Amino acid sequence: EAGVTQSPRYAVLQEGQAVSFWCDPISGHDTLYWYQQPRDQGPQLLVYFRDEAVIDNSQLPSDRFSAVRPKGTNSTLKIQSAKQGDTATYLCASSFYSGGGAEQFFGPGTRLTVL
Amino acid sequence: GQQVQQSPASLVLQEGENAELQCNFSSTATRLQWFYQHPGGRLVSLFYNPSGTKHTGRLTSTTVTNERRSSLHISSSQTTDSGTYFCAIDTNTGKLTFGDGTVLTVKP
Numbered sequence: 001e002a003g004v005t006q007s008p009r010y011a012v013l014q015e016g017q018a019v020s021f022w023c024d025p026i027s028g029h030d031t032l033y034w035y036q037q038p039r040d041q042g043p044q045l046l047v048y049f050r051d052e053a054v055i056d057n058s059q060l061p062s063d064r065f066s067a068v069r070p071k072g073t074n075s076t077l078k079i080q081s082a083k084q085g086d087t088a089t090y091l092c093a094s095s096f097y098s099g100g101g102a103e104q105f106f107g108p109g110t111r112l113t114v115l
Numbered sequence: 116g117q118q119v120q121q122s123p124a125s126l127v128l129q130e131g132e133n134a135e136l137q138c139n140f141s142s143t144a145t146r147l148q149w150f151y152q153h154p155g156g157r158l159v160s161l162f163y164n165p166s167g168t169k170h171t172g173r174l175t176s177t178t179v180t181n182e183r184r185s186s187l188h189i190s191s192s193q194t195t196d197s198g199t200y201f202c203a204i205d206t207n208t209g210k211l212t213f214g215d216g217t218v219l220t221v222k223p
Contacts, residue, residue, distance in 0.1 A: 033210070042119075042201050042213030043158070056210060091158065097209075103148065103163040104211060108156070 002026070004107035006092050012113045013082045021077045021110045025094030031055075033104065034067055034077050035091040043091055049075065050097060082114045118142055121202050121214035128221050134189040136217045138202030146205035147178055149187050152216075153198040161187070161200075192221045 005024045013019055025032050031050050035043035046065065047057040051072035060067065064083075069075040079086055089109040095102040122137045138147075149161040162169050162176040164185070169176050173192075178185040189196055199218050203211040 031209070040215075042203070042215050043211075044213070045210045048210055050209075056208075093158075102146075103160060105160060106150075106158040111155075 004092055004094050004105055006090075006107040006110055008110055009108065010111050010113075012115065014115055015083055016081050019079050019082060019112065021090050021092075021112075023075045023077070023092030023107060025073070025075070025092070026105055029094035029096050029105075030072070031095045031097045031102070032069055032075050033093040033095075034075070035093065037089045037091055037109070039088070046077070079112075082112075084114045087112060087114050118206075118212045119202055119204055119214035121200075121217050123217060124215070125218040126220070128192050128219070130192060130194055130221055130223050132192055132221075134187075134192055134196075134219060136187040136189075136200050136202075136219075138185040138187070138214060140183050140185075140202075140204045142204070142206040143183070144178075144180060144204035145207040146211075147180075147185055148203050148211065149176055149185070150201040150203065151198055152201065156198070158201065189219075192219075194221045194223050197221045 033048040034046045037043040047060045047067045049069040064080045067077045089111045091109045092107045093104040095104045118141045120139045150158045152158050164176045164178050166180045173190045175188040199216040201216045203213040
């Protein structure tokens with residue numbers, strides 16, 4: 001069974017540029033998460049979906065970040081106008097919701113550097 | 116305050132020594148996961164352990180939910196165990212809150 005896949009693996013931008021990250025969750029997993037992991041810190045949740053619905057996007061900087069999961073499978077996270085403070089690794093995870101919670105499985109991440 | 120506190124922040128061992136990593140959390144967790152992350156690598160789930168004790172190979176996780184603590188024990192450490200270990204909890208919100216991790220270095 002394939003794990004969570006993400007692309008690209010690396011991205012380097014100038015401030016003000018836009019970038020998109022793509023995630024393919026584990027087949028059959030209905031819940032998909034996007035996390036931001038700054039260097040030397042733990043991951044911090046940005047947004048998560050169950051099927052195509054956004055469940056929580058309270059930590060997503062809505063003025064510049066957006067995330068979609070239109071068919072309840074793959075997902076795209078976009079940064080409209082990147083800032084140096086966005087430099088971090090962006091992680092995607094998926095799980096199968098079973099009421100009380102479920103084990104999350106992570107992709108390899110996209111390491112973003114904003115110059 | 117921080118919901119998940121891990122200790123120590125860093126740990127250096129000689130190969131063969133044992134390690135004990137601690138995780139304390141401020142809310143009742145409905146789910147707790149321990150993860151391993153090699154520098155530059157993906158997060159690998161070690162244990163999904165809401166309560167009790169679980170073993171896999173040289174790793175043991177013990178969670179006492181009503182005392183809001185969990186530990187990860189690594190026996191007979193190897194250089195390949197080097198990396199960062201994260202504890203993360205879910206308080207029935209559907210999302211994980213991570214600690215800042217313990218950086219483990221095992222020297223040959």
